[in-house]
Amino acid sequence: MNMTREEIIAALNPDTDPAPLFARADQVRREQVGDAVHLRGLIEFSNYCRRRCYYCGIRAGNLKVRRYRLTPEQVLDCARTAVKLNYKTVVMQSGEDPYLSPRSLASMVERVKAETGLAITLSVGEHTKEDYKMLRSAGADRFLLRFETSDHKLFSMLKPDSDYENRFRCLAWLKEAGFQVGSGVMAGLPGQSAESMADDIPALQAAELDMIGIGPFIANPDTPMGGAVCGSLDAALRMVALARIVTLNTHIPATTAMGTVHPKGRQKALKCGANVLMPNISPTEHRVDYSLYPGKICTGDQPEDCAACVDAMLASLGRARAEGYGHTLKAVT
Ligand code: SAM
Numbered sequence: 527m528n529m530t531r532e533e534i535i536a537a538l539n540p541d542t543d544p545a546p547l548f549a550r551a552d553q554v555r556r557e558q559v560g561d562a563v564h565l566r567g568l569i570e571f572s573n574y575c576r577r578r579c580y581y582c583g584i585r586a587g588n589l590k591v592r593r594y595r596l597t598p599e600q601v602l603d604c605a606r607t608a609v610k611l612n613y614k615t616v617v618m619q620s621g622e623d624p625y626l627s628p629r630s631l632a633s634m635v636e637r638v639k640a641e642t643g644l645a646i647t648l649s650v651g652e653h654t655k656e657d658y659k660m661l662r663s664a665g666a667d668r669f670l671l672r673f674e675t676s677d678h679k680l681f682s683m684l685k686p687d688s689d690y691e692n693r694f695r696c697l698a699w700l701k702e703a704g705f706q707v708g709s710g711v712m713a714g715l716p717g718q719s720a721e722s723m724a725d726d727i728p729a730l731q732a733a734e735l736d737m738i739g740i741g742p743f744i745a746n747p748d749t750p751m752g753g754a755v756c757g758s759l760d761a762a763l764r765m766v767a768l769a770r771i772v773t774l775n776t777h778i779p780a781t782t783a784m785g786t787v788h789p790k791g792r793q794k795a796l797k798c799g800a801n802v803l804m805p806n807i808s809p810t811e812h813r814v815d816y817s818l819y820p821g822k823i824c825t826g827d828q829p830e831d832c833a834a835c836v837d838a839m840l841a842s843l844g845r846a847r848a849e850g851y852g853h854t855l856k857a858v859t
């Protein structure tokens with residue numbers, strides 16, 4: 527469903543009552559993807575990164591981060607935990623770790639796939655077209671790569687060693703390789719105008735995504751953006767609602783960042799368009815070190831705690847876990 531730029535800007539205006547927007551998004555969500563919520567077990571397997579994104583706590587050069595990298599055996603153990611907890615997907619996420627070659631990532635994917643049969647989502651940043659193909663052949667089904675903002679100038683300011691065009695080229699390569707592709711943005715970035723945030727919505731729509739992840743920007747004191755004002759939950763929720771309304775049957779998570787800025791942030795997102803949760807299944811001892819932003823939820827929890835927490839959340843909302851792998855609902859071309 528299309529919305530005009532003026533309609534989107536008006537919907538994002540904090541002075542506009544969001545209730546009608548949220549109700550409409552909730553209705554579209556119910557009609558398009560149903561009431562069931564997909565659980566994707568998140569494995570944060572390395573916090574090494576070669577990039578210096580200005581907002582990100584695990585950026586290269588942040589000496590306050592205690593770096594870690596899980597062994598392939600540890601990653602497999604996490605995936606076994608996912609099976610035990612009856613999750614159907616694992617999301618393997620990391621910084622762009624120079625030590626982990628695409629070949630070694632592929633071999634990790636092969637092992638997880640062969641032993642567990644889980645759907646595998648990768649979130650490991652920018653690679654070449656050939657490497658994406660190799661990762662897909664190894665058994666990865668999906669790939670998450672947020673473009674972070676559609677605003678070229680803002681992108682270059684926040685990601686000084688990344689290239690805007692290449693980020694979108696990577697999304698095209700991922701599609702070509704046969705991945706189900708997710709992208710997304712942060713809401714309330716430093717220096718982001720209302721118009722710039724509004725323009726993210728048609729950009730997400732134009733990218734024809736299978737999954738869309740949106741979270742508020744959270745200032746991390748150990749980064750160059752440490753003194754900036756954080757994005758609001760309200761703006762992020764409005765963005766989720768708009769993404770649902772314009773893209774219809776996309777999988778949209780209630781993100782960890784939303785749960786971090788407000789104790790009921792994820793519940794609110796599930797009520798205005800979201801249909802996915804990503805409970806953490808990383809080893810508890812390393813969670814605190816995957817410190818993208820301060821106050822990140824669940825850092826002291828065991829995977830079982832997170833499973834119990836999301837089940838209780840779903841029960842309180844009258845929603846149930848989805849059956850099945852939760853593959854894309856878009857027509858496969
Ligand atoms: N390296 C991969 C990449 O860049 O796509 C995946 C890991 S990256 C840490 C995952 C996501 O975390 C980013 O796409 C970004 O949107 C989010 N993120 C990083 N720092 C953040 C912050 N300070 N506040 C909110 N979200 C943040």
Ligand code: FES
Binds near residue numbers: 575577579583
């Ligand atoms: Fe690389 Fe954030 S700067 S994951």
